[in-house]
Amino acid sequence: xxxxxxxxxxxxxxxxxxxxxxxDTYTIALKNDxxxxxxxxxxxxxxxxxxxxxxxxxxxxxxLLRLLCGLDACQSxxxxxxxxxxxxxxxxxxLPWLNVIDNLCLAQKLTNSASQTAEALALLDRVGLxxxxxSYPNTLSVGMQQRVCLLRTFLQNKPIxxxxxxxxxxxxxxxxxxxxxxxxxxxxxxxxxxxxxxxxVMRLAxxxxxxxxxxxxxxxxxxxxxxxxxxxxxxxxxLFLFNSRSSSLPPSVSSQGLTRGxxxxxxxxxxxxxxxxxxxxxxxxxxMDDDVKSEETSSC
Numbered sequence: 001x002x003x004x005x006x007x008x009x010x011x012x013x014x015x016x017x018x019x020x021x022x023x024d025t026y027t028i029a030l031k032n033d034x035x036x037x038x039x040x041x042x043x044x045x046x047x048x049x050x051x052x053x054x055x056x057x058x059x060x061x062x063x064l065l066r067l068l069c070g071l072d073a074c075q076s077x078x079x080x081x082x083x084x085x086x087x088x089x090x091x092x093x094x095l096p097w098l099n100v101i102d103n104l105c106l107a108q109k110l111t112n113s114a115s116q117t118a119e120a121l122a123l124l125d126r127v128g129l130x131x132x133x134x135s136y137p138n139t140l141s142v143g144m145q146q147r148v149c150l151l152r153t154f155l156q157n158k159p160i161x162x163x164x165x166x167x168x169x170x171x172x173x174x175x176x177x178x179x180x181x182x183x184x185x186x187x188x189x190x191x192x193x194x195x196x197x198x199x200x201v202m203r204l205a206x207x208x209x210x211x212x213x214x215x216x217x218x219x220x221x222x223x224x225x226x227x228x229x230x231x232x233x234x235x236x237x238x239l240f241l242f243n244s245r246s247s248s249l250p251p252s253v254s255s256q257g258l259t260r261g262x263x264x265x266x267x268x269x270x271x272x273x274x275x276x277x278x279x280x281x282x283x284x285x286x287x288m289d290d291d292v293k294s295e296e297t298s299s300c
Contacts, residue, residue, distance in 0.1 A: 023047070026080050026160055026190050034073035037063055041218040043209065045160060045190035050183075050230060052201045053194045054221070055211035061194045062090060064211065064218065065162045068192070086158035090165050090194075092145035094137040100124070100148055101133045107156050116155055123151045126181065127174075143169045150178060154185050161191045167200065179203055179231050202226060202234045 024047045030040055037060050045051055053061055066072040070082030094103045104120040124130045127147055137145055146169045167175045208221040226232050
C-alpha cells in the first residue's frame with residue numbers, strides 16, 4: 001500500500017503489544033487502487049464503534065478489507081498503518097501444524113511480545129472451547145475453527161479490527177454469544193464488520209457503509225437503526241419493520257429482502273406468521289406444525 005500518513009501519533013505500548021496509533025477516528029481516503037476496482041472514496045471508522053459493510057456477493061467487500069490492511073496495492077491518504085490492523089479472513093486460516101492454543105498466540109510469538117497463553121485459555125473457556133486447547137485444526141468443525149480465528153483476532157489487541165463475515169458458520173445461539181463478547185472485548189477498537197445478515201447490522205452496527213456498482217462505489221448508508229446500545233435485543237417484528245421502513249436500502253439489497261441466518265425475510269413470510277393457517281379449523285390445533293409460523297410450505 002502506497003499510503004501518505006496524516007499526522008501519525010507516537011507509538012504506545014498496551015499489554016505488551018505496540019499500538020502505533022491511538023486516535024479516536026481512523027480515516028482512509030483512497031485515490032486509486034492498482035486494479036481499478038474502486039472509485040475514489042473516504043472511509044471513517046470510530047474508536048469504540050462497530051461499522052457494518054454490506055453489499056452483494058462479489059461487489060468488493062473483501063477487496064476493500066485487503067486494501068485497508070495493506071495486502072492489495074493502492075494510493076491513499078490515511079492516519080493509520082497496516083500494523084494498526086487485525087484482519088480475520090472469511091475462511092478459517094489456522095496453521096495446520098499448530099494446535100489451537102499455539103494458533104491463538106501466534107502473533108505474540110512472531111513479535112516476541114508478552115505471553116498471552118492465560119488470556120487465550122480464558123477466552124476459549126468463555127466460548128465453551130477449553131477442551132480443544134491442544135487439538136489441531138483438522139479435528140475441528142468449521143464453526144469451531146471460525147471461533148478460534150475470531151479469538152485470535154481479539155488477542156492481537158489492535159486499534160482497528162477487520163472482520164469478514166465472522167459469524168457465517170455459527171448457529172444462532174453461538175452467534176449471539178460471540179456478538180456480545182465482541183462488544184465487550186473491543187471497546188477500545190474501531191471495528192469494520194462485513195456481513196450479509198441484517199440481524200448482525202441491527203444488533204451491532206452504529207454506522208453502515210454499502211458497496212455497489214462497477215467500478216465499485218463505497219458510500220455511507222442511511223438506515224433506521226434502533227437507538228439502544230449494542231448489542232441490541234432484536235425481535236422479529238423489529239427486523240421486518242427495519243426492512244419495510246429503510247427506503248434508503250439500495251435496490252440490489254432491498255429487492256432481495258433481508259436475511260435471518262440462512263432464511264430470507266419478506267413481507268409474504270411476515271404475513272404467513274401473523275395470519276392463522278387456513279388449513280386448521282378454529283379451535284383445532286392438533287396438527288399444527290411449529291414451522292407453519294415461519295415456513296410458507298409447511299403442511300400437517
